[in-house]
Amino acid sequence: MPARLRPAAAADVAAAQARLAAAVATGEPASGTDLRLLAKHYLALLEDRAPGRSVEVRVPPFAAVQVVEGVRHTRGTPPAVIETDAGTWIALATGTLSWTEAVADGRVQASGERTDLSAFLPLG
Template sequence: MSVIREQDVESGRLALEQWRAAALSNKKAGDPTAPVDLPRKDCGMAVRYSLYLLSMRAPGGAVEVRVAPWAAVKILDGPNSDPHNLTPPDTIELEPEVWLRVACGISSWDAEREAGRISAIGERDDLSSLLPLV
């Protein structure tokens, strides 16, 4: 199953552009971690679209990237899910604002991880080589 419906791809792209512009404004104002004030629907669409971009960049089923409550996507080649619990051996969880910051290059994977805002389990728990997406 796709993380975004085909008819929503353009809306997702626009939502991600809006989010990024607002986050860049926050960063220029000196607070890159300030929340971006977008409608909930647009934030969800930006997350779904960015995860779609990630899945296109790194297809596979060995690492699950979860951005609750909006979406999760499986990426990268390697051992797939255990057939009994369907969870890949490597799992990464992020809050939507954190995910969008690293996806858009507002902050780095390493900075967010060092700040304790990324939960990652497994051997392939570093997505820095795939980011930013835009």
Template sequence: MAVILERDLERGRIAFQQWHTAAQQSLQTAAAITINPTLPRSTWAMAVRYSLFLLERRAPGPGVEVRVAPWGAVKILDGPESDPHNLTPPDVIELEPDVWLRLACGITTWNQEKDAGHISAVGERDDLSDLLPLTR
């Protein structure tokens, strides 16, 4: 199932840009690792979905599942697929929406968020730093 509908791609692109702009403005008064812009929930949802869509296009494959609850999950990178009995791939990365969007926009780095304990990752391919930020 697609993380975002084709008809919502433009809305998602705009939401992602709005989040990025709000986060950049917040950098003037807050540390990067704490950036959490005050935007409507629908903007957050579309920004997450659109950014996961970009990630999926950048690194297609069935090997790693990236989950950003409650708004989306994608499978990326080559590698072993899901176990047919439980449908969970061997590598799973879980992130909160604010953490994911900071990474996707290049506000913070993978190592900063990992060191702060904001990333839950299981498996051999638990580092997405080569794929981020999505804004480059």
């Protein structure tokens, strides 16, 4: 069984968010280190807020988690999958992007039952 993700230290999250905001404001590319830290941090918070194993949330190349109560997935492709990039995931988790808007814009690909995460977002 893969190790469970853990939320990052509050100071590390605040620093990474500040650097990411500065990069966005100046049009510079975001640091891969900051994207990784924040993506994993918010996936860990989602695991705590929506425990279960019926939906797999993927933020490649950084991490994936299984969340939401329901039919447990044990092998192969899960019946419900959500996939997005790190920037979109961070925007969803922080509330700067709504679930409905992200899905409508194609920034989130969601298939299967229970893939509407709007009840769990924003995370922090």
